[in-house]
Amino acid sequence: MRYRRPGLDITSHTLLILCVIVFFLPVWMAIVAATHTQSSLYTGTAPLWFGSEGLGNFLAVLSDPVSRLGTDATRLLLNSTIMALGIAVGKITIAILAAYAIVFFRFPMRMLCFWAIFITLMLPVEVRIMPTYKVVADLGMLNSYSGLILPLIASATATFLFRQFYLTVPPELLEAARVDGAGPWRFLRDILLPLSKTNIAALFVIMFLYGWNQYLWPLLITTESDYMTVVISLKRMLTSADNLVPWHTVTATTLLAMLPPIIVIVLMQRYFVKGLVDTEK
Amino acid sequence: MATLRLDGLKKTYPNGFVALHGLDLTIDDGELLVVVGPSGCGKSTLLRMLAGLEDITEGSLYIGEKRVNELEPVERDIAMVFQNYALYPHMSVAGNMEYALKNRGIPKEERRRKVEETARLIGLQDLLDRRPRQLSGGQRQRVAMGRAIVREPQVFLFDEPLSNLDAKLRVQMRLEIRRLQKRLGVTAVYVTHDQVEAMTLADRLIVMNEGRIEQLGTPMTLYEQPASTFVAGFIGSPAMNFLNANADGDTLTLPCGSQLTSPVDVHGDITLGIRPEHLVPVEESPQALTVQVELVEPLGADTLAYATLAGQTEPLVVRFDGVRRLNEGDRLWLAPDRERLHVFDPDHGHRLTTTETSTTS
Ligand SMILES: Nc1ncnc2c1ncn2[C@@H]1O[C@H](COP(=O)(O)OP(=O)(O)OP(=O)(O)O)[C@@H](O)[C@H]1O
Numbered sequence: 001m002r003y004r005r006p007g008l009d010i011t012s013h014t015l016l017i018l019c020v021i022v023f024f025l026p027v028w029m030a031i032v033a034a035t036h037t038q039s040s041l042y043t044g045t046a047p048l049w050f051g052s053e054g055l056g057n058f059l060a061v062l063s064d065p066v067s068r069l070g071t072d073a074t075r076l077l078l079n080s081t082i083m084a085l086g087i088a089v090g091k092i093t094i095a096i097l098a099a100y101a102i103v104f105f106r107f108p109m110r111m112l113c114f115w116a117i118f119i120t121l122m123l124p125v126e127v128r129i130m131p132t133y134k135v136v137a138d139l140g141m142l143n144s145y146s147g148l149i150l151p152l153i154a155s156a157t158a159t160f161l162f163r164q165f166y167l168t169v170p171p172e173l174l175e176a177a178r179v180d181g182a183g184p185w186r187f188l189r190d191i192l193l194p195l196s197k198t199n200i201a202a203l204f205v206i207m208f209l210y211g212w213n214q215y216l217w218p219l220l221i222t223t224e225s226d227y228m229t230v231v232i233s234l235k236r237m238l239t240s241a242d243n244l245v246p247w248h249t250v251t252a253t254t255l256l257a258m259l260p261p262i263i264v265i266v267l268m269q270r271y272f273v274k275g276l277v278d279t280e281k
Numbered sequence: 282m283a284t285l286r287l288d289g290l291k292k293t294y295p296n297g298f299v300a301l302h303g304l305d306l307t308i309d310d311g312e313l314l315v316v317v318g319p320s321g322c323g324k325s326t327l328l329r330m331l332a333g334l335e336d337i338t339e340g341s342l343y344i345g346e347k348r349v350n351e352l353e354p355v356e357r358d359i360a361m362v363f364q365n366y367a368l369y370p371h372m373s374v375a376g377n378m379e380y381a382l383k384n385r386g387i388p389k390e391e392r393r394r395k396v397e398e399t400a401r402l403i404g405l406q407d408l409l410d411r412r413p414r415q416l417s418g419g420q421r422q423r424v425a426m427g428r429a430i431v432r433e434p435q436v437f438l439f440d441e442p443l444s445n446l447d448a449k450l451r452v453q454m455r456l457e458i459r460r461l462q463k464r465l466g467v468t469a470v471y472v473t474h475d476q477v478e479a480m481t482l483a484d485r486l487i488v489m490n491e492g493r494i495e496q497l498g499t500p501m502t503l504y505e506q507p508a509s510t511f512v513a514g515f516i517g518s519p520a521m522n523f524l525n526a527n528a529d530g531d532t533l534t535l536p537c538g539s540q541l542t543s544p545v546d547v548h549g550d551i552t553l554g555i556r557p558e559h560l561v562p563v564e565e566s567p568q569a570l571t572v573q574v575e576l577v578e579p580l581g582a583d584t585l586a587y588a589t590l591a592g593q594t595e596p597l598v599v600r601f602d603g604v605r606r607l608n609e610g611d612r613l614w615l616a617p618d619r620e621r622l623h624v625f626d627p628d629h630g631h632r633l634t635t636t637e638t639s640t641t642s
């Protein structure tokens with residue numbers, strides 16, 4: 001429904017534009033700062049226009065080891081991507097299978113399983129971080145990708161969402177598939193997964209961001225710079241004891257760290273907006 | 282193509298509810314058997330047991346010579362058409378139709394050929410690329426049929442396939458189902474609660490009541506010789522009239538004083554059944570039933586009159602030719618045909634024949 005009210009239009013647009021400026025200003029300053037040299041950033045006023053370096057700072061952090069980290073941003077981004085992808089894909093896979101079992105199979109203690117999964121919602125990593133650390137350390141998974149990914153991979157939220165979705169699938173669809181000779185795996189692959197495309201896309205974005213933004217867990221278990229994630233590295237660059245903070249490198253790395261989530265959102269939102277518009281159920 | 286044999290088929294649901302009380306039945310090769318009955322009588326349960334979607338608690342089910350109790354639906358080689366069609370929403374019409382063939386590992390070329398052949402048979406050629414949501418109700422119904430036909434199963438199972446269609450389309454699809462089933466010669470079981478559908482489609486008809494077969498026979502047998510008041514009331518529209526009467530040999534005396542000749546020789550209280558179309562208006566006479574018209578429903582071809590008869594609680598429904606003009610309040614004299622009177626036991630509702638005597642004599 002659209003109303004034609006010119007006064008309202010102007011007010012709301014002004015408001016929106018203001019919000020955009022407020023939100024975008026820090027980003028703009030980061031972009032600008034990333035194009036300056038370190039010395040020109042320490043002249044007293046924060047610059048509002050591009051400096052002399054252009055893309056030089058970006059190329060530098062991507063190719064050369066960053067000071068005090070001992071590794072370059074390419075490696076950091078790679079680590080973060082592997083971790084975020086691992087978490088997102090793992091969470092979704094496990095959630096799909098768990099929800100599938102709970103909704104479509106009759107096995108003893110089915111509801112107990114469901115509630116057991118459900119109450120783990122109350123136990124995020126932060127709460128169980130010490131025991132988890134101990135387990136991971138004992139398994140020798142400190143400083144490894146599996147150590148970064150596995151403790152975060154189970155997701156009650158996603159399981160719950162998939163369960164709710166599966167419950168809305170008409171039971172006749174399952175029966176029709178059975179009559180048509182589709183076994184459990186075929187039904188999952190040919191019918192259930194295509195129908196949950198929208199859910200998968202939306203959850204993938206959410207879970208990717210969740211994995212990408214993990215801070216406490218990677219901070220705890222990665223001591224080698226080879227497994228450091230980009231989010232951790234930012235904090236590390238800022239904690240300088242003796243010399244000045246290299247703002248040009250920090251901002252360049254920050255901007256690089258923002259890119260993959262943006263790319264994921266842009267790519268995926270097409271799927272789920274499409275899915276929401278022409279829902280096939 | 283196969284015969285279907287049910288041997289003491291019984292269903293008890295996990296909550297202890299007995300939905301079917303041991304059915305014995307043989308469905309001949311190529312026959313279209315219609316199962317009809319009121320809501321909750323176990324029609325869907327029966328069909329789903331035949332399909333293998335519901336476990337058989339007791340008894341045996343044979344398709345052809347093979348006992349299939351333990352077989353999965355796909356191994357029984359049946360095809361089912363669901364009430365809400367249950368088409369796969371994300372697959373095209375062609376995709377829906379070929380899915381079963383694909384699962385059987387039939388090569389792509391052959392699949393395409395079969396799907397196209399079937400589509401031509403049921404008039405879906407131009408819709409093969411559409412998604413189910415881009416189809417009308419009637420077209421979806423056709424796709425559901427096509428999906429069943431393309432597999433060339435031994436048995437078709439239909440669970441109220443037409444109940445989501447409008448009246449006109451229902452008549453059209455009814456004819457089409459009948460034509461296709463005869464042409465393909467596939468044994469079929471068809472569940473409905475619409476008695477017109479049941480009468481027009483069936484080779485043989487089962488009337489079910491609370492998990493039991495009330496009567497099995499051709500539509501005309503059920504119409505002419507209903508085994509009980511339940512069947513009599515279910516088959517035929519408008520439903521049969523039931524009157525209280527007293528029988529003494531071949532004379533029936535109604536509470537209003539009229540006397541009719543009974544087709545059977547019984548004594549005592551009975552329930553007399555007369556179909557609305559078998560009440561013929563006559564000149565005033567002491568033998569005739571004297572009624573007063575209460576309400577008139579002109580249907581065009583026919584006119585229905587609801588009339589009161591002394592001593593009866595329910596109004597009597599009478600069917601007249603559409604040309605006859607009737608007014609509310611008119612007095613009429615009706616003479617039922619002796620051969621078309623039905624005599625039932627007043628307590629248990631079963632049909633009484635000459636050899637039996639009424640229980641309450
Ligand atoms: N899963 C179940 N557990 C217990 N009782 C059930 C179950 N499914 C069906 N019933 C009962 O079995 C009886 C027969 O059900 P069924 O679905 O076969 O009826 P129906 O004849 O197909 O009715 P309708 O014409 O309304 O479709 C009903 O009384 C129903 O309540």
Ligand SMILES: [Mg+2]
Binds near residue numbers: 324325326
């Ligand atoms: Mg039913």
